[in-house]
Structures are given as C-alpha cells and as structure tokens.
Amino acid sequence: MSPEPISFTPIGYVRSAYGDTAEIPKGLGATHVAEGFLEIRPDLEPGLADIDGFSHLVVLWVFHRVEGYQLAVTPPNDDRPHGVFATRFPGRPNPIGLTNVELIRREGNRLYVRGLDMLDGTPILDIKPYLSSIPEAKLRRGWLAESEARNKAKE
Amino acid sequence: MSPEPISFTPIGYVRSAYGDTAEIPKGLGATHVAEGFLEIRPDLEPGLADIDGFSHLVVLWVFHRVEGYQLAVTPPNDDRPHGVFATRFPGRPNPIGLTNVELIRREGNRLYVRGLDMLDGTPILDIKPYLSSIPEAKLRRGWLAESEARNKAKE
Numbered sequence: 001m002s003p004e005p006i007s008f009t010p011i012g013y014v015r016s017a018y019g020d021t022a023e024i025p026k027g028l029g030a031t032h033v034a035e036g037f038l039e040i041r042p043d044l045e046p047g048l049a050d051i052d053g054f055s056h057l058v059v060l061w062v063f064h065r066v067e068g069y070q071l072a073v074t075p076p077n078d079d080r081p082h083g084v085f086a087t088r089f090p091g092r093p094n095p096i097g098l099t100n101v102e103l104i105r106r107e108g109n110r111l112y113v114r115g116l117d118m119l120d121g122t123p124i125l126d127i128k129p130y131l132s133s134i135p136e137a138k139l140r141r142g143w144l145a146e147s148e149a150r151n152k153a154k155e
Numbered sequence: 156m157s158p159e160p161i162s163f164t165p166i167g168y169v170r171s172a173y174g175d176t177a178e179i180p181k182g183l184g185a186t187h188v189a190e191g192f193l194e195i196r197p198d199l200e201p202g203l204a205d206i207d208g209f210s211h212l213v214v215l216w217v218f219h220r221v222e223g224y225q226l227a228v229t230p231p232n233d234d235r236p237h238g239v240f241a242t243r244f245p246g247r248p249n250p251i252g253l254t255n256v257e258l259i260r261r262e263g264n265r266l267y268v269r270g271l272d273m274l275d276g277t278p279i280l281d282i283k284p285y286l287s288s289i290p291e292a293k294l295r296r297g298w299l300a301e302s303e304a305r306n307k308a309k310e
Contacts, residue, residue, distance in 0.1 A: 003165040003166075004165075006163055006164075006165070006280075007160045008162075008249040008251070009160045009161075009248070009249070046226040047227075047238045047240045047247075048241070049227065049238030050241040051241040053300075054241065054295060054296060054297045055293065055294055055295035055296075056294060058253060060251060071199065071201040072201060072202075072204065082204060083201060083202045083206055085195075085203050085284075086203070086205040086208070088283055092281060093202070094166065096281050098213060123158065123161065128243055128253060129241055129297065131296060131299070132291070132294070133294070134255060134285060135288065138211075139288070140210035140211075142207070142284065144284070145208075
C-alpha cells in the first residue's frame with residue numbers, strides 16, 4: 001500500500017456561535033442543539049436544489065485547528081485509552097468530522113440548521129441527505145456503553 | 156470565501172468483490188449486504204483498539220474513479236433532476252462517499268464487514284463508530300419518498 005494524498009476544496013463554511021472549542025459540549029454522549037447556518041459557496045448553490053425536503057443532513061467537515069494525530073486517545077467521558085478509530089476524537093489521521101444536523105430552512109446558499117458542534121469558520125467538505133437509521137436495538141456501542149455504565153454507578 | 160485545498164492520505168483500502176461499478180446495487184433505496192474487509196495501513200493498526208465493541212461503523216471513502224462533478228443530477232431511481240447535495244451521487248464537488256457497515260470481526264489490521272457498496276481498492280479516509288440513530292419517525296426524506304411513492308404506484 002503506497003497511499004497518494006488526495007486534495008479537497010471546501011464547499012463552504014460553518015457559521016456558528018462557537019469561537020472556541022472550550023464552548024462546545026464534548027464527549028460522545030453530549031447533546032448538540034446549537035443553531036447556526038452552513039454557508040455554501042455561491043457557485044455551488046444550484047447543488048442545493050430540493051435539499052429542503054430532507055429533515056436531517058449529514059455534514060462532513062474539517063477539524064481545521066487540529067495538527068497531528070494520536071492513535072490511542074482517552075475521551076473526555078472516560079478514563080482509559082481507546083484506539084482513535086473507536087472514538088470521534090479530532091486528532092485523527094485524517095481530521096474529518098461528521099455531524100448529523102436538523103435542517104430548519106434554506107435561504108439561498110444558506111442552510112439554517114440545529115445540532116451544530118463545529119467552530120465558526122469550520123470548512124465544510126460535503127453535505128448529504130440523512131436517509132435511514134440503524135435501529136437502536138441493533139446497535140452495540142462498545143467502550144462507550146461501558147463507560148456510561150461506570151459513570152452512572154458513580155453518581 | 157477563498158477556499159484553500161486540504162489534502163488527506165488514505166488510511167487504508169476497501170477489499171470487496173466489486174471490480175466494476177455496474178455490479179453495485181444503485182439508487183438510494185438499494186440494500187447492501189456484500190461482505191469484504193477494510194484493510195487499514197499497518198502503521199495505523201493501534202488506532203483500531205477497542206473498535207470490536209461497536210456493531211456498526213461509519214466509513215468515509217473516496218469515489219476514486221470519478222472525475223468532475225455535476226450540480227444537477229437525475230438519480231437511478233428517479234426521473235427528474237435534483238441538486239447533487241440532495242443525493243448521494245458520486246460526481247460531487249468533493250467525491251467523498253459515506254457507508255454505514257456492520258462490523259463482523261477484526262483480524263489485526265483487517266475489519267471484516269457487511270454492507271459494502273464500494274469498489275475493490277477504494278481508498279478509505281476515516282472510520283468512526285456509529286453511535287446513535289435519528290428515530291425513523293422524525294425523518295423526512297424529500298424527493299426520495301415522493302419518488303418511491305411514484306414508483307410504487309406504477310407497479
């Protein structure tokens with residue numbers, strides 16, 4: 001395997017109230033209800049046609065303030081290390097973030113959304129319709145479920 | 156907005172039975188049950204620790220055979236054009252694919268999974284645990300639901 005770098009150009013930027021990562025609720029169990037908008041490049045606005053029909057969107061974006069990565073990370077809601085691919089830690093080999101947001105409305109090249117967890121100015125790579133869910137009953141959530149159980153026992 | 160390109164290096168490659176896109180079930184309603192494995196770069200294997208505890212993973216990858224993009228596309232299961240960001244069409248401004256797969260088992264740097272819809276040799280950008288679902292009752296699926304209803308009426 002001799003991987004070649006692949007280059008992407010942002011399709012737009014996140015406009016949120018978060019100016020500092022310390023303001024963003026952290027950890028896998030955190031709830032995100034912040035509102036803001038996704039400002040898409042004017043030349044790409046025709047690509048948003050019909051997006052209003054979807055209630056939820058998947059946003060792919062860049063952790064643009066992160067440099068370097070770790071392979072073993074200890075998440076904020078746990079006290080032991082896990083492989084970075086078993087977490088959503090920002091300092092990953094390719095610092096790409098994924099957020100599911102609720103689409104409130106579209107105004108031209110702006111998508112007003114709820115559920116942001118990105119800094120203001122975050123570069124957006126792609127937006128896709130959120131289509132279907134894996135039933136909760138079929139999900140296993142590994143160390144996260146164990147960590148939640150431990151934290152609950154401490155309460 | 157003056158976007159700067161951002162460069163990523165694949166963390167590994169998809170190993171699937173699909174040698175040609177014609178073999179892959181298409182359209183937003185398609186069901187994917189193909190098995191195969193995600194071969195992660197040996198230097199990144201420590202990043203897979205504890206991933207076995209999760210039943211489902213989100214895989215971000217590159218439509219590596221696609222060149223260029225369209226802003227208005229007519230999907231295989233519909234007869235009218237939609238904005239590319241309201242579809243999962245490959246020829247998008249940043250040709251990044253997203254697939255939710257079921258993790259069967261891990262063997263070293265190989266993640267055996269079910270639900271692949273990528274070509275053999277597809278570069279992988281990132282892997283994340285699939286954590287929670289938006290309840291189906293809360294989802295609106297825009298033109299896709301309308302298209303499904305029209306197709307059903309034709310049967």
